[in-house]
Amino acid sequence: MERAARPLNFLIVEDEPLISMDIEMMVEDAGHHVIAIAAALDEVEALPDGKAPNVALVDMHLARGSTGLDVNSYVQVRWPNAIIVFVTANPQKIPQDFAGAHGVIAKPFSLAGFMSAVQYLEEVVCNPPPVSAPPGSFVASEAFAAFREAP
Template identity: 35%
Template sequence: MRNISGLKVLIVEDEALVALMIEDMLQDLGCEIIASISRLADARAIAAKADIDLAVLDVNLAGELSFSIAEILRNRQIPFVFSTGYGMDGLPDEFGSHLVIGKPFSSGELQEIIAGAIER
């Protein structure tokens, strides 16, 4: 499995406990958390400008979908993975080929999916 240590990661997650869990997992894997954002507008602004290597995006942010953030990242050629409890069914066709990690997940699963996103 590819080492993901040193990656600069943006986390977009509206559930505070889940965000903290992801932050802890990523830090344990040697990643640097650039920001952990819970609101769509704030996340879009960070995604548009921040120096990041990868993003983990919750699909549903308090009823708002994160696909506009994904579009910004795709345009900047920054890899991302979707984090969701809904599976692939909640993704529009344009993002159907992107990697999805189902909640709940382990640190090993997170490392594996991030490595896969970076290698694409």
């Protein structure tokens, strides 16, 4: 994984406008950039080349019949260095292996919990683990357990 510098670039994939606006505000309040917001896979596919996201926050249920798993697969190919985190009220729909994603933030989440998750992501993206660490070991599901709290 490449080392990134702060501020990080975030892609938000969420079909509920109020939730995407809240997430955008929290990401920007944490000092990072939101480079795009999309409601479905086709909108992610239509994003212009340019800045790649360091982090993609992806809901599981999206507009026009697409899913977070669809977006996850696409992001892994187009931006292989991006950290993918599912943000969902249905964490049970995420495969046990996270389908190659790095974690989950369960809805509803508190402001403090979300900000802690963003801080953790910043540390992981800006200071990746040594190459000798087993794949996926730096973002285990336990690391996100604190962010599964209700507000």
